[in-house]
Amino acid sequence: MMRKAISISVLIVASFVPVASFVSQARAAPFCLQMTGVPLQCLYFDPGACQREANRQGGRCAANPDEYKTPAGGDAFCVVQGGVAASCIYPDLGSCNVEANRVHGACIAATPATPPKAVDPYEVKRPY
Secondary structure, three states: OHHHHHHHHHHHHHHHHHHHHHHHHHHOOOEEEEEOOEEEEEEEOOHHHHHHHHHHHOOEEEEOOOOOOOOOOOOOEEEEEOOOEEEEEEOOHHHHHHHHHHHOOEEEEOOOOOOOOOOOOOOOOOOO
């Protein structure tokens, strides 16, 4: 009886391993479907597929903040094509979407630049 209980528990644990590995793979995708009221669905490795699904579901394709950062500098929106090459030269979402559709890529918001550290002109700087 004890052996049977152990073998059943091993089967139960083994059945969850593929699910756990799938979830970790899904979180590692660089592109996510973003919809209002729904957490990011980071399932897309191809930006074009992400954009097509976003258009179909009425959402937007977005970069996974843990996996993909756009190049520093540039404008507010980027067109990303296969191979994650980003072109951040679009100041508005409309022109970005037009170009993304033309090249079968995705239009994503650029990663915000970190603001420069404020300099305190009255900061005491001691030599020791």
